Amino acid sequence: MADSVAVEDPKFTLQEVLDTFKSCLSENKEVYLEHYVAGWLGLVRFMNSLGSVFSFIAKDAVNKIQILINHLNGENGAHYVTVQSMVKYELDNQLVDLTKRASFPESGCRTLLRLHRALRWLELFLERLRTSTEESKTSVMCSEAYNESLSQHHAWIIRKAAGTAFWALPGRATFFDVMNVGTPEQVVAMLGDALPLISEVYQVTENLYAQNNILDLP
Numbered sequence: 001m002a003d004s005v006a007v008e009d010p011k012f013t014l015q016e017v018l019d020t021f022k023s024c025l026s027e028n029k030e031v032y033l034e035h036y037v038a039g040w041l042g043l044v045r046f047m048n049s050l051g052s053v054f055s056f057i058a059k060d061a062v063n064k065i066q067i068l069i070n071h072l073n074g075e076n077g078a079h080y081v082t083v084q085s086m087v088k089y090e091l092d093n094q095l096v097d098l099t100k101r102a103s104f105p106e107s108g109c110r111t112l113l114r115l116h117r118a119l120r121w122l123e124l125f126l127e128r129l130r131t132s133t134e135e136s137k138t139s140v141m142c143s144e145a146y147n148e149s150l151s152q153h154h155a156w157i158i159r160k161a162a163g164t165a166f167w168a169l170p171g172r173a174t175f176f177d178v179m180n181v182g183t184p185e186q187v188v189a190m191l192g193d194a195l196p197l198i199s200e201v202y203q204v205t206e207n208l209y210a211q212n213n214i215l216d217l218p
């Protein structure tokens, strides 16, 4: 994997992001970190194409993606091949701040947890998009999904800024265009394919974090 994040280049296609999330899970349901990170990179590219009002969100996501890439490419990279091996390695070697941020502000476990929570937002948002009508508003779908998930982990000021950014989202038709999938019917079909994969990756990670008691890392 490249050492740094490039978010300006190729045109976003939902199909590519879908394929990346598809390749995230191994046969025995381990989550490959490289593909997980690549999936997020695709999403950030998409968000960048929506305008600079989202750049504070993209910046935070890129920051976290970069931390994970650094782990993957670092001297202990072999322990970061899957999310399962990362959790085991970091916990076994006391490389995670469990109660307050102190010695390991960039642990893989806490960094991935932030993206993992955002994946739940994505799942809820895409499900709303999939079942939306021409009249549905992307800003409403986005903020409903956010309020049901990620917002619970954010400070008031972040919730306020996110809420303001959502109003700048393009309408449903433009949104579908930027996905580069085809007709609205084709977008809906593709979302129907994508959602179970994203949900499964989310659920496997959620279970792993729950089993290890690390769902609330500071």
Ligand SMILES: CCCCCCCC/C=C\CCCCCCCC(=O)N[C@@H](COP(=O)(O)O)[C@H](O)/C=C/CCCCCCCCCCCCC
Residues within 6 Å of the ligand: 014, 043, 044, 046, 047, 050, 054, 056, 057, 058, 060, 061, 114, 115, 117, 118, 121, 142, 146, 150, 154, 158, 162, 169, 179, 218
């Ligand atoms: C088919 C595609 C359709 C949808 C495409 C969506 C593309 C979304 C791409 C990226 C989503 C953003 C991921 C944000 C990760 C946020 C991680 C986080 O929670 N960070 C906070 C906590 O971090 P620490 O301080 O503990 O290190 C941090 O405080 C957050 C700062 C930025 C604000 C995050 C707001 C999140 C809103 C998520 C909705 C994005 C809406 C984009 C709409 C396309």
